[in-house]
Amino acid sequence: MVLPGVYAPQEDTALLAGALSDESLPPGAAVLDVGTGSGALALAAAARGALVTAVDMSWRAVWGARLNAARSGLRVRVRHGNLFTPVHGETFDLVLANPPYVPAPLGGRRPRGAARAWDAGHDGRMVLDRICREAPALLRPGGVLLLVHSALSDPGLTVGCLREAGLKAAVIRRRRIAFGPVVRGRERWLRQRGLLAPADNEEELVVVRAELPV
Template sequence: MFDPLRRRYHSRVWLLRLPGVYRPQADTRLLLSALRDARLGRPARALDLCTGSGVAAIAAARHGARQVTAVDRYLPAVLSARFNARMRGLPVRVRHGSVSSVEGQFDLITANPPYVPCASPDPARGAALAWDAGFDGRRCLDELCDRAADLLAPNGTLLVVHSALCGVSMTLESLRDKGLKSSVVARALEPFGPVMRSRIDYLESSGLIEPGERTEELVVIRADRIER
């Protein structure tokens, strides 16, 4: 199937999205907007983690990156992103893997990791790889924060989007503990989507949301490796 994603500068992107692949939505739009507003120049090497259909990797290539690596744990997402990049003739290499499998350093890293809390201790499977993130929603976020400083080249920038339910201060402090300058650069309040609505009982009972709460704040956090 094909999915349109309307961007703020009024163009339309058509993406092949195999069944189960994460559909670009509010968090994707917020991340792309933050990338555009970051004014990072032309990064030589870019990395897009949890790439899904590859839309952020495509945006990085169009932003001027000469070499883009896109990574996802879900094989249909890898195939979708590979097709979407190749049909545009962009310098995007798509790999099947996770944050822990990436090697090298990058001038720009974008990430839309899974961040939805779940009650099950079992590892995510299939399409749920795009959203299931452990009891507190930080399973992938913590790993990303731990590795960010090593993956960023000197003066490189990370842009990561996630729900405020997962702990904005935790992400900021974790990145700062690794020597990165970090701050929130974008926010948006959004109604719960289908996955969040299906977990309201767990979210309320675990204290992650207040009774009756049905919206979440999405944030984009920027982290820079500043060389002195």
């Protein structure tokens, strides 16, 4: 169930879910799902016996994720807050992140309402850079970060930042998809900025995997 105004699971969710299915996840593993939305990824991890915490800054998303967990008969701790703030001081075996990542012609304004789920500043990295800075401290030795975003927001920079933080990082999955309504609505602006080439008629999504060495 997806409440009005909450980001519904889409191709990026499915791509990240595929990466999650490839991870070794023993029962009792501590998993964090930030930007949980409807809770789809949190529930997928909980179904494998993980101890899952889900976080979202939208109260509607929090209520929806709690409802979906209850309906599924799965235990998920759902917290309201901005990214990692609600789990300050905790560490995890796996962190999942599907943050806002679409470049937006907002100037100095911050996104509001439902747009907070996809608009991510002029370069698409308003939240990605914070994840790169803060996520390494949340990982236990051998812990893994799985992060999905668009090629429009520079996966190479994401990988480089995570490596500088001492993690082993690489792009492990890619998928090209048709432009969704958000990208279509700003396609001309993206082409003017050179983020889309004249011949591009699809968007590429990537999953970055980063692991903290033991």
